[in-house]
Amino acid sequence: MRTRFAPSPTGPLHLGHAYSALLAQDMARAAGGAFLLRIEDIDSTRSRPAWEAQIYDDLRWLGLDWPEPVLRQSDRRAAYGAALDDLWRRELIYPCHCTRRDIAAAASAPQEGAAPAMGPDGLIYPGTCRDLLPPGYGAGPRPDGVALRLHMAPALDLAGDGLGFCDTGAGPSGQTGRIALSRARLLAEVGDVVLSRRDFPGSYHLSVVLDDAAQQISHVVRGRDLFEATAIHVVLQHLLGLPQPVWHHHALIRDAGGKRLAKRDDARAIASFRAEGATPRDIRAMVGL
Numbered sequence: 001m002r003t004r005f006a007p008s009p010t011g012p013l014h015l016g017h018a019y020s021a022l023l024a025q026d027m028a029r030a031a032g033g034a035f036l037l038r039i040e041d042i043d044s045t046r047s048r049p050a051w052e053a054q055i056y057d058d059l060r061w062l063g064l065d066w067p068e069p070v071l072r073q074s075d076r077r078a079a080y081g082a083a084l085d086d087l088w089r090r091e092l093i094y095p096c097h098c099t100r101r102d103i104a105a106a107a108s109a110p111q112e113g114a115a116p117a118m119g120p121d122g123l124i125y126p127g128t129c130r131d132l133l134p135p136g137y138g139a140g141p142r143p144d145g146v147a148l149r150l151h152m153a154p155a156l157d158l159a160g161d162g163l164g165f166c167d168t169g170a171g172p173s174g175q176t177g178r179i180a181l182s183r184a185r186l187l188a189e190v191g192d193v194v195l196s197r198r199d200f201p202g203s204y205h206l207s208v209v210l211d212d213a214a215q216q217i218s219h220v221v222r223g224r225d226l227f228e229a230t231a232i233h234v235v236l237q238h239l240l241g242l243p244q245p246v247w248h249h250h251a252l253i254r255d256a257g258g259k260r261l262a263k264r265d266d267a268r269a270i271a272s273f274r275a276e277g278a279t280p281r282d283i284r285a286m287v288g289l
Helices: 015-030 049-062 077-089 100-111 152-159 183-189 204-214 230-240 270-275 280-286
Strands: 002-005 034-039 093-096 147-150 164-167 177-180 194-196 219-223 246-250
Touching (some): 002 219, 015 034, 015 049, 015 246, 015 270, 034 049, 049 280, 077 093, 077 194, 077 204, 077 230, 093 194, 147 230, 152 230, 164 230, 194 204, 204 230, 270 280
Parallel strands (some): 002 034, 164 246, 219 246
Antiparallel strands (some): 093 147, 147 194, 164 177
């Protein structure tokens, strides 16, 4: 068993992060496996070296350890670019010039006042740029400085029937075990997600599947808030010939009002509890471990 914790250095770790990281390490240790750390720092506008340093400090204080060197996504541009080149040649991605305002306007137009459909990445893309290029465009170079979207329909054609994944935790509706994916739902409720941003050759969805494969992660331990994104990752793993891990979607740590914790909730940051004299054992008790 190989698990991982993959935080973004965009703010302080809170109790929810502590739970996910400790659970991933506990599962690996119980199975005689390995726990790895990865820094997901592709968001260069929000990532800060000081937050990354605090991640290491907080995790070590909690009693976690991991092999060095730590994989950092900002060092993986070449791997993400190679995967994008492959998808471009197969005409499974296409350039998108739409702004968020464009997408909101196009997604709302046919609804006549009804709220547009939302997916794992926000508004379902209405396909404005989907068919602007002629067949055979993949023979040319992949464009830079533009967002690239997955063409979900042909991607699902290649992936074939029987798409699904194994979850040893539980999804938002309590799903566990083998979970089948529906083509109709993927098209209607996920759509053509962004796989590369204008300012970086990759996106969360692309980088996470490539990084999990590179680190030979066998069990992905993460919160239920990412359950819907797993369908996207399964599709990409099929398209790129990557091994599929087992997922363990765990419950989220919430505040007294039932709201999911966020990085802006500094009152529940691990560093705040440390400053108040809490011990690692106290943190374990707070998150139910």
